[in-house]
Amino acid sequence: MIYGYARCSTSETRQNIDRQLRELLSMGVKDKDSIFFEYESGTKIDRTQFNKLLQSVSNGDTICSTEVSRITRSMKQLLEILDLAKEKKLKLVLGSFVVDFNTTYPDPMTLATIQLMGVFSELEKNMISERVKSGMANAREKGKQIGRQEVTINDIPKDFIKYYELYKNKQINKVMLSSLSKISYPTCLKYIKMLKKQLIIY
Secondary structure, three states, X not given: OEEEEEEEOOOOOHHHHHHHHXXXXXXXOOOHHHEEEEEOOOOOOOOHHHHHHHHHOOOOOEEEEOOHHHHOOOHHHHXXXXXXXXXXXXXXXXXXXXXXXXXXXXXXXXXXXXXXXXXXXXXXXXXXXXXXXXXXXXXXXXOOOOOOOOOOHHHOOHHHHHHHHHHHOOOOOHHHHHHHHOOOHHHHHHXXXXXXXXXXXX
């Protein structure tokens, strides 16, 4: 059986993962039902779809991915994947690199190259993370807002305040309050909590 694995981090686009799916089909994966894909960081060890893939493979199966970094950006996990492939006699097709434990022991140079790519993949991810942290710290020093701006009582729409009086007097429920105010139900709950908290304080 030939399986595929496609991954994008949450910051990447849908188009990117669609490209991976097309490439996996051209690499020999029979259909999309044999492809496991998800939007997760490559450094995350406990990935739902990736774990399902590892549980699905049997002795002699093949796992395809467009790049080593799509499988994982953790060197520790990459070594664990290679150990699993050796134990189950799997064939790994990672882009243009093939590691086949199903026939003979893989070419040492290919194996070493994949491990080296794993090192650079983890290094790249760590460098990106450090640049992001540095940029955020620099922005904070300059007094810039990081992330979403905190919502205060003054930000609650006037329409919500108007209909909130009806809710408070038990003339309408939360669902109706949300609908009349033209806001989402979770936002409605947040505003109610904020207003109740203000009443407790005052």
